[in-house]
Amino acid sequence: MSSTEDIIMAIPRELTQNPLRKIWMPCKNGLPEKHISQKRVCMTNCPTLIVAVGLPARGKTYISKKLTRYLNWIGVPTKEFNVGQYRRECVKIYKSFEFFRPDNEEGLKIRKQCALAALNDVRQYLSVEGGHVAVFDATNTTRERRVTIMRFAEQNGYKVFFVESVCEDPKVIAENIVQVKLGSPDYTDRNTEEAIQDFMKRIKCYENSYQPLDENLDRELSYIKIMDVGQRYLVNRVLDHIQSRIVYYLMNIHITPRSIYLCRHGESDFNVRGHIGGDSGLSPRGKEFAQCLGRFIQDQNIKDLKVWTSQMKRTIQTAEALGVPYEQWKTLNEIDAGVCEEMVYEEIQEHYPLEFALRDQDKYRYRYPKGESYEDLVQRLEPVIMELERQENVLVICHQAVMRCLLAYFLDKSAEELPYLKCPLHTVLKLTPVAYGCKVESIYLNVEAVNTHRDKPENVDISRLPEEALLTVPPHY
């Protein structure tokens, strides 16, 4: 960016407020002008290539997928490229570890081709499809391979950030193999014993030529070295905001087994009458749910459970019934519906038909007048996610929109799906990390409640009739 000396005195442009996101933008003749101002922080001005480094079974794919999920959730378009996948597409049937022997010329050729094919797709994603971050998931254990990648990045104007995972603990490696390698397509026809044997030999093939990132030789590179599953980290030359966020995230995640319980407050008086937002208390059925939740938690016999609520009456009332300490987070408050707070959908349609239609057109980005959007909610909830990553067993008692955002993070749901995820009242979702994803168990605690889920109606046009707008409104008193 040039210094401000060269700026000619500009005539300030007229501003118009974008009707969907309620963002003020300059306009010409009443139409928004193409403008350089972004709606939030610009994470990075040039694409970033994250390069995983490490022997097999060191958690590279686990980290790649998790990081990708996190970056996409916070709004940074990210995609992972797993070279192993490319290899499986090329070599249809995996025979044995011999393919990975360093003296297997044929194997080396194919693996190199696959890496290049993956890099080609990376270029497609970052330079053509508008992706911001690409995660290149492969062993990348030799300096030579890393140099090839850096040259590629330089040619295309990408920043490079290495994420190396180093681990010598045989228990951790064995656990890795059991969790994710045995289920790999490579080993569908092998029994457990054989698979483990073969995989250990596979690791051996890489060990001799492994050149870890070096404090001195690689002092100019940007990287994080993760040692012993997060006991220790070496961080070198963090260049920009996104790398800083990535480092912070990587330093907060762990793999200790635990479960996260998500549920909404018990049914509230407003829920019963179809009002959105507000700060009402629990209905009699909501109170019953709170009691059931207390018994459920006791029965689950969860070790060191933390309980979090929002600062709204209904979540706190719910937590109160559990008889355990809980923490109130303002950040877990329900989405602010601005001028529509405490209204029923019929009222919103009556007083704000345009707003109601816009919301149906793009429920994720739509911001209530003087309120928030799902997009705002996600940004607001990021510290909650970060702390959930640090914690072990947690029960989060929150709200519909909030729960949708949190669930979307854990289940890797897109911005389009997020606002329509089903989070009914009186139902606890138990999320347990497993392999590369999350196991979900849904437990309905058998206390009746109204349905508060409004599907997207067929007609989202501004000119639609009230009946068409209100078609999917759930029944209420």
Add this chain to the structure above:
Amino acid sequence: MTFCLLYAHSAQKELTQTPLLKIWVPGMGSSLGQRRGSSRPQFTNCPTMIVMVGLPARGKTYISKKLTRYLNWIGVPTQVFNLGQYRREVVETYKNYEFFRPDNEEALKIHRACASNALKDIANYFTKEQGQVAVFDATNTTRERRGVIISFAKERDYKVFFIESVCDDPEIIEANIMQVKLSSPDYENYDKEAALVDFLKRIDCYKMSYVPLDEEKDRHLSFIKIFNVGSRYLVNCVQDHIQSRIVYYLMNIHVTPRSIYLSRHGESELNLLGRIGGDSGLSSQGQKYAKALAEFIRVQAIKNLKVWTSHMKRTIQTAEALGVPYEQWKALNEIDAGVCEEMMYEEIQATHPEEFALRDQDKYRYRYPKGESYEDLVHRLEPVIMELERQENVLVICHQAVMRCLLAYFLDKSADDLPHLKCPLHTVLKLTPLAYGCKVESFYLNIQAVNTHRDRPTNVNIARKTEEALQTVPEHL
């Protein structure tokens, strides 16, 4: 992180909302005594000692003071205990580097006594003054000395986190000495050259016995090693949330010279009418200010200036006049006055006299009904501060309450002072880091504007008369 820890009772008690903080609590508020820390963040459940490690002139005091400032701002009561201060109180006049010679028995005795006093004061700070974090700022360069501290902490159940600063770049060290050592009370009677020579000899005294934290031998300690002012970090065994936040903060700060410009939007239509909040546009005076600001920026000729605004029309209109790219941050929006949005103070007094009085009683913690408090604002602004630390030259165009919060961070103002800081319209504050603090230059751009600063009135009692409440309301149309 604004959350509040509550102990629940098995009988479902009614909830009441505390009038100041608007927090829901069980009972009639009489059980307030059992609650811990209102909306104060609960980052850690036991006191933490941060122990600095490093040769002289490695930035230990700079880091100690900055970190302390940051932690206090986010609501974690923190204090620095600088061993040099203790020594200066005992040994009234500093003669020369000989005091620090490792064979100076007399001096060693004094050192040990000072360290012991400092530790006593730390224990006092935790047990009697509700401190949560104590930063022990001394060289702590021997394993023996660190062992003493670790035992001390272990006996009392304090967590320990070491911050070691390692630097071998002679230019940086000399610059350090010039910036902060020459002006130390120790060197009042020295000329510059002599002071530099003496200090370098002082460093030599420590070098011989210096045992840095070791990856292997100290693998059970929690620490961060900072190399060469942040180009590399080694992080070991982060135990909890506060340590994680400290690491993130330390990895984002830098010492590159730069300036931060803070300004409010130009005078707005609602400012003229004496109304708070809302989303109005600039008045004609405000538009004049925007142009004057553009000229001011041009004349300052700032290298690579970033410009940030909120999502509100008045800050964006102001930025538009600059003719440069700018970024909109929702986090920079003005404090949400909830039900009092767009009211005049006279109206607030008329419709919500009790709220108005409560606000005067504790302006920092007071939360508007369905709105925010300054305390909430600080939490909201934390990512802005983090990004400001990462950046170099930035102009932030924001709002009165927001600017007060940001200013309080840079100038280390307490929660009690913060809401009363003077941030008048049409005035730019230029903040330049200097030594251990911040130089402030105030530029009034000579465009008339209304005064929006309302002082705390003498009578803050709920029973006060209307005139007493409105005594300090600034004039408006």
